[in-house]
Amino acid sequence: MGLKKGTTLLDDLIDKAGGCAVIDGGFATQLESHGAAINDPLWSALCLIKDPDLIQRVHFEYLEAGADILVTSSYQATIPGFLSRGLSTEEAESLLQKSVKLAVEARDKFWDANGKVPGKSYNRALVAASIGSYGAYLADGSEYSGCYGPDVNLNKLKDFHRRRLQVLVDAGPDLLAFETIPNKLEAQACAELLEEENVQIPSWICFSSVDGENAPSGESFKECIEILNKSNKVNAVGINCAPPHFIETLIRKFKELTQKAIVVYPNSGEIWDGRAKRWLPSQCFGDDKFEIFATRWHDAGAKLIGGCCRTTPSTIRAISKVLRESS
Numbered sequence: 001m002g003l004k005k006g007t008t009l010l011d012d013l014i015d016k017a018g019g020c021a022v023i024d025g026g027f028a029t030q031l032e033s034h035g036a037a038i039n040d041p042l043w044s045a046l047c048l049i050k051d052p053d054l055i056q057r058v059h060f061e062y063l064e065a066g067a068d069i070l071v072t073s074s075y076q077a078t079i080p081g082f083l084s085r086g087l088s089t090e091e092a093e094s095l096l097q098k099s100v101k102l103a104v105e106a107r108d109k110f111w112d113a114n115g116k117v118p119g120k121s122y123n124r125a126l127v128a129a130s131i132g133s134y135g136a137y138l139a140d141g142s143e144y145s146g147c148y149g150p151d152v153n154l155n156k157l158k159d160f161h162r163r164r165l166q167v168l169v170d171a172g173p174d175l176l177a178f179e180t181i182p183n184k185l186e187a188q189a190c191a192e193l194l195e196e197e198n199v200q201i202p203s204w205i206c207f208s209s210v211d212g213e214n215a216p217s218g219e220s221f222k223e224c225i226e227i228l229n230k231s232n233k234v235n236a237v238g239i240n241c242a243p244p245h246f247i248e249t250l251i252r253k254f255k256e257l258t259q260k261a262i263v264v265y266p267n268s269g270e271i272w273d274g275r276a277k278r279w280l281p282s283q284c285f286g287d288d289k290f291e292i293f294a295t296r297w298h299d300a301g302a303k304l305i306g307g308c309c310r311t312t313p314s315t316i317r318a319i320s321k322v323l324r325e326s327s
C-alpha cells in the first residue's frame with residue numbers, strides 16, 4: 001500500500017481528506033427511517049439477522065453523503081447477546097463477521113462505481129469495526145453512567161471483549177472503533193486487550209460524556225487518557241454519543257491531554273433514556289448547526305468528525321461539505 005514508515009491507514013486517510021476525515025452518522029436512526037423495527041436489546045444488530053440488505057443500503061447512503069469511514073453494525077452485536085436469543089456460538093461469530101463483510105462490500109462497490117469518476121471527490125473509505133462498551137451489551141443505560149457494579153473488574157471486561165475483538169479483527173476491517181466507553185476501567189481493558197491480542201490495525205477509543213466535563217463514571221478524562229497514552233496500539237481518542245454543545249470544550253481538553261488524533265462524533269443533542277429506551281425531547285441540532293460546529297471542531301484540533309445517534313446522511317453531507325471547503 002506504500003505507506004510511510006510509522007504511519008497507519010488512518011493517518012493516510014486523514015491526510016488525503018485534507019487534515020480531517022469524515023465518519024458516518026447514526027446507524028439505527030437510519031435503519032428505522034427505512035422502516036426497521038429495532039425496539040430490541042440487540043438493537044441494530046438484529047438487522048444483521050433480519051435484513052442485511054438494509055444495512056448495506058445505509059452504508060451506501062453514508063458513502064454518498066461523503067463519509068470517509070464506515071462504522072460497522074456490530075455496536076450491540078455480542079456473542080452472549082446472540083446466545084441469549086438462542087443462536088449458537090458459530091452463528092453468533094458468523095454474524096459478527098458479516099457486519100464487517102457487509103461494510104467492506106459496500107465500500108468496494110461504491111469505490112468501483114464512484115472512485116475514479118471525474119468531478120467526484122470521494123476518498124476510498126475505511127471500515128471501522130464497532131465495538132460497543134460492556135454497558136451497551138447490558139442495555140441498561142450503564143454506558144452513560146459508567147456504573148458496572150462491584151462484580152465487574154478488569155479481567156471480566158477483557159473476557160467480555162476478547163472473543164468479539166478476535167472475530168472482528170479476523171474479518172478484515174481497516175480499523176477498530178471502541179465506542180461509548182464510560183469509565184477508566186473499560187478504557188484500560190480495551191487498551192490492554194489490543195496489546196495482548198497483538199492487534200495490528202489502528203484503533204480509536206471513544207468515551208461518552210453526560211456532563212461535558214468528565215467520563216460518565218465521574219472519573220476525569222485526565223485519568224482516562226493517561227492510561228491510553230501509554231499504548232501505541234490506540235491511535236485516536238475522543239468522544240461519541242454526547243450532545244454537540246459539549247464537544248468543542250472537550251476537544252480542547254483532550255488536546256492538552258494527548259498527542260493522539262482526536263475523534264468526535266456526537267449525537268443530535270436529543271437525550272436517550274437508557275432505562276425507558278426512548279429519546280427524550282430536548283435540544284436537537286439541525287444540519288446547519290452541525291456545519292458551524294464541524295468547522296469549530298476542526299479548528300479546535302479534531303482529525304475525525306462524524307455523527308452518532310439521530311444524525312443522518314444529511315448531517316454527514318453537511319459536515320463533509322464544510323470540511324472539504326475549509327481544507
Ligand SMILES: [Zn+2]
Pocket residue numbers: 240241267308309
Ligand atoms: Zn450514539
